Amino acid sequence: MKWGFYQSVWGLAKGDVTRFDAVTKLNVHTCLLNLVFEKEKNELEKRLIKQNK
Amino acid sequence: MKLNIIVPDNLNDITLEQYQKFAKLNTKENEGSAFLLHKMIEIFCNVNLKDIATIKYNDVQKIAEHLNKIFDVKPNLINTFILDDIEYGFIPQLDDMTLGEYIDLDNYLGDWDNIHKAMAVLYRPIKNKKEHRYQIQNYKGTNNKLLKMPVDVVLGSMGFFYNLSNELLTTTLSFLQDEIPNSLTSQQREALE
Numbered sequence: 001m002k003w004g005f006y007q008s009v010w011g012l013a014k015g016d017v018t019r020f021d022a023v024t025k026l027n028v029h030t031c032l033l034n035l036v037f038e039k040e041k042n043e044l045e046k047r048l049i050k051q052n053k
Numbered sequence: 054m055k056l057n058i059i060v061p062d063n064l065n066d067i068t069l070e071q072y073q074k075f076a077k078l079n080t081k082e083n084e085g086s087a088f089l090l091h092k093m094i095e096i097f098c099n100v101n102l103k104d105i106a107t108i109k110y111n112d113v114q115k116i117a118e119h120l121n122k123i124f125d126v127k128p129n130l131i132n133t134f135i136l137d138d139i140e141y142g143f144i145p146q147l148d149d150m151t152l153g154e155y156i157d158l159d160n161y162l163g164d165w166d167n168i169h170k171a172m173a174v175l176y177r178p179i180k181n182k183k184e185h186r187y188q189i190q191n192y193k194g195t196n197n198k199l200l201k202m203p204v205d206v207v208l209g210s211m212g213f214f215y216n217l218s219n220e221l222l223t224t225t226l227s228f229l230q231d232e233i234p235n236s237l238t239s240q241q242r243e244a245l246e
């Protein structure tokens with residue numbers, strides 16, 4: 001994948017490039033858990049939107 | 054002409070940089086070729102390629118056989134080693150790894166050209182040591198000094214991750230085999246049977 005981990009760091013920093021360095025210093029488990037949560041939350045929201053259409 | 058050659062005794066005598074040079078040439082195309090044999094001796098014994106032509110073919114073969122035997126050894130994880138008077142230690146708590154360290158490790162561990170960058174994540178100078186316990190310095194990015202680290206340390210750490218991932222895969226699989234049937238509906242279970 002072209003962007004690899006960049007998109008994970010981007011997501012965790014909420015797109016704020018000034019926070020990238022701080023994000024890379026966070027514990028990896030904390031970050032991965034947050035990314036999985038975000039992914040599942042998005043999927044759930046997408047499903048709910050589809051159901052309500 | 055007299056030629057003194059120092060042949061490495063074991064993997065500890067070979068540096069990562071030497072192994073990287075060899076790995077680049079050790080392709081399917083070069084497999085079993087005289088070129089690879091000569092390069093192998095040039096790289097690991099620090100001999101000029103033109104001087105290898107003056108060595109008896111039998112001796113070249115013997116050196117190559119010896120070197121091949123060295124690489125048959127599968128080293129275990131080596132926790133600490135000394136390089137240029139600095140003691141390096143393997144990251145003591147993998148769970149404490151930061152995202153930045155994980156990204157660099159994931160990017161470089163399978164890439165022989167850049168594996169020293171992965172080693173800079175795994176092995177860092179020890180700042181405090183008490184008996185077998187130690188603390189390492191914070192990660193500061195690539196450390197090119199590690200190009201001179203012994204290759205047995207590199208192969209040992211790669212073997213460690215290989216075994217760890219195999220164990221985790223087996224554990225995950227047996228966990229799923231136990232858990233999935235409980236979460237299936239009776240219809241789904243019937244469909245699988």
